[in-house]
Amino acid sequence: MKILLIGNPNVGKSVVFNRLTGVDVICSNYPGTTVEFTKGKMRIQGKRAEVIDVPGTYTLDPTSKAEEVATKMLCEGDIVINVIDATNLERSLNLTLQLLKQKVPMLVALNLWDETKHTGISIDIKKLEEILGVPCVPTCAISGEGIKQLVQKISGARISSYEYEEGNRWYEIGKIIDKVEKITHRHHTFLERLGDASVMPITGIPIAILILYTVFKIIRFIGEGLIGYVFEPIFEKLWAPLILKLSGLMDAQGWLHNILIGKLIDGKIDFVESLGLLTTGLFVPIAMVLPYVFAFYLVLSFLEDSGYLPRLAILVDTVMHKVGLHGLAIIPMMLGFGCNVPAALSTRIMETRRERFISATLMAIAVPCMAQIAMIVGLVGKHGAKGLSIIFGTLFIVWVVLGILFNRFLKGESPEIFVEIPAYRIPYFKGLLKKVWIRIKWFLREAVPWVLVGVFIVNVLYAFRIIEFVGQFTSPVITKVLGLPSEAVGALIIGFLRKDVAVGMLAPLGLTLKQLIIASVVLTMYFPCVATFTTMAKELGLIDMLKSAGIMVISALAAGGLLNLIL
Amino acid sequence: MIKKISLTEMRIGETGKIAEIQGGQGMVLRLETLGVRTGKEIKKLSSQLMRGPILLQIGNTQVGIGFGIARKVLVEINIE
Ligand SMILES: Nc1nc2c(ncn2[C@@H]2O[C@H](COP(=O)(O)OP(=O)(O)OP(=O)(O)O)[C@@H](O)[C@H]2O)c(=O)[nH]1
Ligand SMILES: [Mg+2]
Numbered sequence: 001m002k003i004l005l006i007g008n009p010n011v012g013k014s015v016v017f018n019r020l021t022g023v024d025v026i027c028s029n030y031p032g033t034t035v036e037f038t039k040g041k042m043r044i045q046g047k048r049a050e051v052i053d054v055p056g057t058y059t060l061d062p063t064s065k066a067e068e069v070a071t072k073m074l075c076e077g078d079i080v081i082n083v084i085d086a087t088n089l090e091r092s093l094n095l096t097l098q099l100l101k102q103k104v105p106m107l108v109a110l111n112l113w114d115e116t117k118h119t120g121i122s123i124d125i126k127k128l129e130e131i132l133g134v135p136c137v138p139t140c141a142i143s144g145e146g147i148k149q150l151v152q153k154i155s156g157a158r159i160s161s162y163e164y165e166e167g168n169r170w171y172e173i174g175k176i177i178d179k180v181e182k183i184t185h186r187h188h189t190f191l192e193r194l195g196d197a198s199v200m201p202i203t204g205i206p207i208a209i210l211i212l213y214t215v216f217k218i219i220r221f222i223g224e225g226l227i228g229y230v231f232e233p234i235f236e237k238l239w240a241p242l243i244l245k246l247s248g249l250m251d252a253q254g255w256l257h258n259i260l261i262g263k264l265i266d267g268k269i270d271f272v273e274s275l276g277l278l279t280t281g282l283f284v285p286i287a288m289v290l291p292y293v294f295a296f297y298l299v300l301s302f303l304e305d306s307g308y309l310p311r312l313a314i315l316v317d318t319v320m321h322k323v324g325l326h327g328l329a330i331i332p333m334m335l336g337f338g339c340n341v342p343a344a345l346s347t348r349i350m351e352t353r354r355e356r357f358i359s360a361t362l363m364a365i366a367v368p369c370m371a372q373i374a375m376i377v378g379l380v381g382k383h384g385a386k387g388l389s390i391i392f393g394t395l396f397i398v399w400v401v402l403g404i405l406f407n408r409f410l411k412g413e414s415p416e417i418f419v420e421i422p423a424y425r426i427p428y429f430k431g432l433l434k435k436v437w438i439r440i441k442w443f444l445r446e447a448v449p450w451v452l453v454g455v456f457i458v459n460v461l462y463a464f465r466i467i468e469f470v471g472q473f474t475s476p477v478i479t480k481v482l483g484l485p486s487e488a489v490g491a492l493i494i495g496f497l498r499k500d501v502a503v504g505m506l507a508p509l510g511l512t513l514k515q516l517i518i519a520s521v522v523l524t525m526y527f528p529c530v531a532t533f534t535t536m537a538k539e540l541g542l543i544d545m546l547k548s549a550g551i552m553v554i555s556a557l558a559a560g561g562l563l564n565l566i567l
Numbered sequence: 568m569i570k571k572i573s574l575t576e577m578r579i580g581e582t583g584k585i586a587e588i589q590g591g592q593g594m595v596l597r598l599e600t601l602g603v604r605t606g607k608e609i610k611k612l613s614s615q616l617m618r619g620p621i622l623l624q625i626g627n628t629q630v631g632i633g634f635g636i637a638r639k640v641l642v643e644i645n646i647e
Contacts, residue, residue: 058600058601059596059600061596063597087627088626088627088628090602090626091600091601091602091628094599094600119627121627170599170604195629196612196613199612199613199622200579200613201613201614201615201616201619204613310631313631314615314619314620314622314631315615315619317615317619317620317631317633318615318616318617318618318619326633327620327631415633416620416632416633416634416635416636417620417631417632417633418597418598418601418630418631418632418633418636419630419631420601420628420629420630420631421622421628421629421630421631422629423629
């Protein structure tokens with residue numbers, strides 16, 4: 001049996017899904033969090049059932065790719081749980097009435113029930129059930145209230161006999177609401193006033209700058225703190241002596257020693273340069289990257305759950321139009337700083353193919369992921385803030401210039417933004433931690449093994465002198481155009497796999513600050529890592545992906561070459 | 568006196584009733600899904616510089632609408 005969770009965006013379907021199946025999915029306070037369906041299992045009265053979390057949709061005539069996924073799923077379900085926003089009956093019932101016509105067994109979950117209280121809304125559930133002819137259950141998914149009742153009523157799902165004429169849908173909805181809903185007077189809350197201030201240009205722009213600045217500071221504070229006070233001491237004081245002992249046992253030589261521990265530098269382990277699986281292979285992902293990834297996702301999750309992102313989208317809309325997008329494209333860009341893969345997926349919230357191409361390409365070229373940023377900060381930060389400012393400044397300029405060019409030369413226009421702005425919510429602490437944990441788990445599962453593979457391959461490349469060999473015929477470009485030593489090509493090769501390892505490979509090359517800057521910029525831009533590449537190829541199609549990749553290579557050379565000339 | 572103006576001409580904080588949407592069927596349907604349709608009472612909450620999007624309150628929902636669309640939504644307002 002297949003049970004579909006269908007409803008408007010941002011009504012809590014994913015939280016309900018998590019409650020029903022225990023499967024962790026990302027839930028955030030903005031429309032368009034879920035862009036692909038997720039499957040999970042549950043038991044209803046001893047029988048197994050499959051539950052599917054579907055992207056939110058306002059109607060059954062899709063307007064974006066994420067909505068298309070939703071409507072396509074519909075014919076696959078045996079039962080539909082229509083999750084609706086109890087504080088927004090009118091909009092929700094519009095979809096509900098369309099669903100009733102599909103003649104699938106259905107029930108309705110009136111979620112966000114807790115919020116009806118302080119918004120002064122009361123709904124007569126009995127009457128609504130009578131009118132719609134399907135079971136209706138009030139729920140508060142975030143605390144779990146009502147979920148048990150919802151599960152009990154799943155077997156009571158019915159095909160409704162409610163009939164109405166298509167042209168009269170809004171009139172019908174109005175009639176239903178008159179019968180079931182009462183609104184009493186309500187006060188404006190502090191959050192609502194803050195909500196208004198953050199979208200007025202006069203107050204909104206300073207607030208946005210303040211928020212982004214604070215975000216930056218917090219990430220640095222947590223990231224640096226964790227590295228300096230927790231992870232580095234653990235590795236230096238506890239792990240290094242162990243590894244040195246192991247090295248002694250192996251007489252500090254042999255191929256196994258090379259692969260596990262790597263080169264000793266002055267008889268000591270250098271966790272960045274040794275390049276062994278147990279040294280660099282663990283140190284890079286855990287002690288250099290993870291602290292920043294954790295810090296970033298903590299802050300991002302807070303922003304997502306508060307409801308600030310759609311407001312930021314409104315504020316930056318005008319600027320985004322200059323690069324052929326609209327304000328909502330800020331969401332893939334922000335997600336990209338965490339990891340480019342989910343960011344590439346989230347370009348589905350954009351309405352047109354053109355926008356998806358532009359947003360995915362700009363994101364992949366100019367937005368380095370946190371793993372790479374952490375390594376750049378670790379490597380270039382030693383030389384002071386100037387190098388870092390040049391790197392990120394250059395990437396920002398690339399983003400703007402390429403965006404303007406795309407907007408100019410790609411056929412089509414960018415559609416106007418049209419988005420629901422959800423209420424501000426104080427992030428629910430447990431939910432927030434859970435989300436950070438989902439993302440950290442994902443990082444540990446996906447990234448750490450690939451870093452190890454990357455470090456292993458680096459060893460192979462060196463052992464078989466492949467880097468030297470490739471270096472010989474790439475050196476015209478690498479040395480002449482970019483001004484880098486020919487061994488730097490090794491980093492470019494590994495960059496296809498993992499950009500953090502690639503940046504780490506620059507460490508032993510003894511580069512000057514200028515070369516570090518150029519290499520960091522080129523490594524960010526020239527090509528996406530393999531995980532991002534496959535996701536983008538799936539989203540854009542292979543041809544567009546190749547176009548996008550061509551643009552990346554050319555613009556990386558152009559930007560790197562220019563930096564080499566002017567620095 | 569009742570005057571008909573577009574969303575973009577409304578002042579911030581002003582309320583009115585949507586009178587007409589000058590767009591094709593597709594646009595009308597899309598606007599409808601978020602409650603922007605003729606007969607609805609709305610309040611303009613904010614607008615952005617340089618023809619940026621307009622923010623509206625409709626019932627319990629806030630909706631951001633790009634300038635180009637907002638220009639085509641006509642609203643009846645009451646002026647003394
Ligand atoms: N107060 C309250 N908040 C809730 C409730 N259910 C969900 N939320 C919050 O509402 C927001 C949206 O939840 P999601 O589960 O991501 O919504 P969704 O329907 O999956 O949204 P899309 O994937 O965008 O279609 C999150 O910030 C949740 O924490 C509820 O019952 N009460
Ligand atoms: Mg969801």
